[in-house]
Amino acid sequence: MIPENYRTIINKLVEKTQRKQALWKKTSREDEYKISLGRGAVTTDKWFDPDRRKNYLDFRIWNEDGSIIDSIEAASSELDDYMILNELHVAAKRAYYKVDETINDIRKLLDSDDIIGRTVEDDLPF
Amino acid sequence: MQIQTVKRETKQTQDAVVNSLERINQILSVSDISKAIKTIHEVQLYLLNKKHELALMRMKDLKATLIQAKYNKDLYSLVKGAEYSEIVTDLGIDMVNLGSLLSGDRNGVNVMKINENLEKTETLLGNFENKLKFGQHDS
Numbered sequence: 001m002i003p004e005n006y007r008t009i010i011n012k013l014v015e016k017t018q019r020k021q022a023l024w025k026k027t028s029r030e031d032e033y034k035i036s037l038g039r040g041a042v043t044t045d046k047w048f049d050p051d052r053r054k055n056y057l058d059f060r061i062w063n064e065d066g067s068i069i070d071s072i073e074a075a076s077s078e079l080d081d082y083m084i085l086n087e088l089h090v091a092a093k094r095a096y097y098k099v100d101e102t103i104n105d106i107r108k109l110l111d112s113d114d115i116i117g118r119t120v121e122d123d124l125p126f
Numbered sequence: 127m128q129i130q131t132v133k134r135e136t137k138q139t140q141d142a143v144v145n146s147l148e149r150i151n152q153i154l155s156v157s158d159i160s161k162a163i164k165t166i167h168e169v170q171l172y173l174l175n176k177k178h179e180l181a182l183m184r185m186k187d188l189k190a191t192l193i194q195a196k197y198n199k200d201l202y203s204l205v206k207g208a209e210y211s212e213i214v215t216d217l218g219i220d221m222v223n224l225g226s227l228l229s230g231d232r233n234g235v236n237v238m239k240i241n242e243n244l245e246k247t248e249t250l251l252g253n254f255e256n257k258l259k260f261g262q263h264d265s
Contacts, residue, residue, distance in 0.1 A: 026239070027216075027219050027220075027223065027239070028219065028220045028223045028224075028235055028236050028237070028239040028240045028243070029223050029232070029234055029235055029236065030234035030235075030236060031234070032223075034215075034216075034219065036208070036211075036212055036215070039208075039211050040215065041212075041215045041219075043219065045232075047232050047233070047234060049232075062215050062218060062219065063215075064211045064214065064215065065189075065193050065214060065218065066189060066214045066215045066216070066217050066218020066219065066221070067218055068218075068222065
C-alpha cells in the first residue's frame with residue numbers, strides 16, 4: 001500500500017506533467033524516465049519479469065549524490081498501487097515523447113489544405 | 127626604517143606562501159579532474175568490451191571522485207551548479223541500472239545511453255580543467 005504522502009507527491013507530479021510544466025528525460029533503462037527536482041531527482045520505471053510473468057513499476061527518489069533515498073515498487077497483481085504508479089509512468093512517457101504535441105501537429109496538418117507526405121524524386125520507377 | 131622593511135618583507139613572504147599554496151591546491155584539483163577523465167575512458171572501454179562488472183567498479187571510483195570534488199574549495203564555484211548535480215545523479219542511476227543488469231534483476235539497459243552520459247560528464251570536467259588551468263573561474 002503506497003503511503004498517503006507518496007500518493008500526494010505522485011498525484012502532484014502527474015498533474016504538473018499533464019499541465020506541460022515538467023521536463024522528463026530518459027535514463028539508461030529502456031522504459032525509465034527521470035525528472036530533476038531541486039538537487040535530487042525522481043524516476044519511474046516499468047519492466048516485465050519473465051520468471052514471475054508480471055509487469056512491475058517503480059518510483060524512486062534520488063539525492064544529489066546519486067543514491068536512492070526511497071523507493072516504491074508494485075507488481076501488476078497489486079492493482080491499486082500499480083494503477084497509481086502507472087498513471088505517473090504513462091504521463092512521464094507521453095511528456096518525454098511529446099505525444100500530445102505530435103497528435104496536435106498531425107490534426108492541424110490534416111485540417112489544413114496543405115499537401116501531406118513527401119516524395120523522393122529518385123524513388124520513381126521510371 | 128629597518129622595522130618597516132622587515133615587516134614588508136614578512137608580508138611579501140606570507141603572500142608568496144599563500145599564493146604557492148593556492149597554486150598547489152589548484153594543481154591538485156586539476157590532477158583530480160584529470161584522474162576522473164581517465165576513469166571515464168576506462169569505464170567506456172570496459173563497456174565497449176562488455177566487461178560490465180569492471181565498468182561498475184570504475185564507475186564507483188568515478189562517483190567517489192565527483193562527490194569529493196564538491197568539498198574542494200578550489201572547485202566549489204565550478205561544481206555548485208545544477209548541471210554538476212545532474213551528472214552525479216545520472217551516474218548513480220546508471221550504476222544502479224548496470225547493477226540490476228548484472229544481478230539479473232532487470233533487463234533492458236541501454237549501454238549507449240550510459241556512454242552518452244559519460245561523454246557529457248567528460249565534456250563538463252574538461253571545461254573545469256581548462257578553467258582551472260587558465261584561471262577563468264571565480265572561486
